Amino acid sequence: MSSSGDKISIRPDEWVAVLDFGSQLTQLIARRVREHKVYCEIVPHDTPADELRRRNPKGLILSGGPASVLDEGSPSCDPALFDLGIPVLGICYGMQLTSRLLGGTVEPGRKREYGKAIMTIDHPDALFQGLAPDLQVWMSHGDKVDTPPEGFRPMAHSDNCSVAAMMHPERRIFGLQFHPEVVHTPQGAEMLWNFCFRICGCRGEWEMSAFIEAATEAIRERVGDHHVICGLSGGVDSSVTATLVHRAIGDRLHCVFVDNGLLRYREAAEVEDLFRDVLGVDLHTAHTAPQFLERLEGVIDPEQKRKIIGRTFIEVFAERARALGPVRFLAQGTLYPDVIESVSPVGGPSATIKSHHNVGGLPEDLEFDLVEPLRELFKDEVRLVGRELGLPSYVVDRQPFPGPGLAVRILGAVDEERLDILREADLRVREEIMKMENYLDVWQYFAVLLPVQSVGVMGDDRTYENVIAVRAVQSLDGMTADWYKLPHDVLDRISNRIINEVRGVNRVVYDISSKPPSTIEWE
C-alpha cells in the first residue's frame, strides 16, 4: 500500500532543495543550510521542474556526485530548472552539469585534484562577498569546467583550476568546483550563508520549534481521522516520533514495544517501566522472542538476518494493529542515515551499505502507510527536537541501539546461549563506561560476540572459549565515527570483569577501527 514515495512533507514556507547526484557529502550540504536556520531537504536529481515550482523552494543546490558528466547515461536534471527564476548553486558535479546543460564545456579529468587548495577570488561579489581574496578550499574532482556557458563569468581560480567558481549574475546561477559544505573549506559556511540570504532572500526563521509545529501539522494532515501504531523501542528516535505523533493526534496513537528477544540485559522491563509514564502514551508490549529466534536459527549472513528481522517486526505490528481495530498508519523513528545506508534514497547512485531493518528490511507488500517525521534529520538534530519537546536527558541522551539488536552483534548464528553470554558481557561494558564522568562523550559503546574460540588458562586448567570485542565510538550523527580512546584503567576493568564474571569468555579485545572504512556495528 505504501512506501517512502508518499512520505509526509514538513516543508516550512521557506526552504532550499538539494538535488542529489549521489555524493557522500549531499547530506552535509543540507545540514549546513539548516545550521543557518533555513529548512533544507534532499530531493531526487531528476525531480521535474514543474514539481519544484509547485513546492516553491527559495533556492536549488545541485550536489556533487561520483559519475562524470561526460559519460553517457550519467545522472542529469530537468534543464527547465534553470528557467524557474529560482537561484541555483551547482557544487562540483553540479557545477559541471550546469556548464554542460547550458552550453559550456567540461574537460575530462587528466589530473585529479583531491584535498586542500588555495583559491584566489577574482570577483568578491555574491557568494564571495565579505571573504578574504585568498582562501583555502577543499577539492575532490577529476573533471573541470573549461569554458563556462554564455553569460557566465569566472569568479575565482586556483593553480590547477582556472574556473574554480562561476556565476551568471542576471539568472542567479552559480557553480563551485570545490566543496563549501566540508569543514576543510573554512569559509564554506559563509558562502552558503551568502547563497541563502543575499541571493535567495531567505529570512532564516527555521528553528526546532518551527520544525515541531510543521511536523505536528503535517502528521495531522496525513493521518486525518485514522489510527496510528508506532514502533516504540525506548530509543531516542522512536520516543521523539511517538511524542510528535501524540501531540498531533492524541489517543489515536498506539505504541507497540516489541520484545524480540534481541534486547540488552533487562531492557524490556526497563523500557516498560520508564516509558509508559514519561511519554504518557498508550503502550503495548509484544512478547515475541520465540518468533524472532526461530526464524533466525542457523542464519549467518548479516543482510539475511536484517531482512528476517525487518519482516518479522512488520508482522508483529500487523498482528497488533488487527487486535486494535482498523489502523492504517505505522509510525517509525526513521532518520536520514538509516535511509542513506539502506538504499539510495533517490534511486541515485549511492551504494547500499546495510539494510536497516526499518527501511531496506521492510517487506515489499507493506500493509501500512508510513509516518516518518524524522526521515530528513540526523541524530543530533533529533536530540535537539527531543529536548525542545521536554523529554528528559535519560531519553534524549540514550546511546543508539539498533532495531536488529544483539542479532547483529553476535557474529554467526544467534541462539539463547550466545545471547546470554553477550548480554552479560555487554552489561559490564556499559556499567564500567557509565562510571566515567564524561561518559556522554562516548556516542555508543557495547560488546560484540565473535565466532572465534581461543585457548586460555584458568585455575591451571586449559580453556577453549569465546572472544568478546569491545566497541566504543565517538560520533556526531553516526555517519562517521572515531574509535574512542578509552582510558586504560577502564579497559582493564571491563576486561577483568568480563573474563571473571561471564561464563564462556576467556579473551577480550578492543576494536580500534573508525567509520569509514569500518562501520559502527560489526554486521
Ligand SMILES: Nc1ncnc2c1ncn2[C@@H]1O[C@H](COP(=O)(O)OP(=O)(O)OP(=O)(O)O)[C@@H](O)[C@H]1O
Ligand atoms: N524493539 C522495538 N520495538 C518497536 N519498534 C522498534 C523496536 N526497535 C526499533 N523499532 C522501530 O525502528 C525504528 C528504528 O530503530 P532505531 O534503533 O534506529 O531507532 P530508536 O530505537 O528509536 O532510536 P535509537 O537510534 O536511539 O536506538 C525505531 O524508531 C522504531 O520505530
Ligand SMILES: O=c1[nH]c(=O)c2[nH+]cn([C@@H]3O[C@H](COP(=O)(O)O)[C@@H](O)[C@H]3O)c2[nH]1
Ligand atoms: O535502527 C537501526 N536499525 C538497523 O538496522 C541499524 N543498523 C545500524 N544501526 C545503528 O545506526 C548507526 C550506524 O551504524 P553502522 O555504522 O553500523 O552502519 C549505529 O548507531 C548503529 O547502531 C541501526 N539502527
Ligand SMILES: NC(=O)CC[C@H](N)C(=O)O
Ligand atoms: N565531487 C564531485 O562531485 C566529483 C565530480 C566528478 N565525479 C569529478 O570527478 O570531477
Ligand SMILES: [Mg+2]
Ligand atoms: Mg534503537
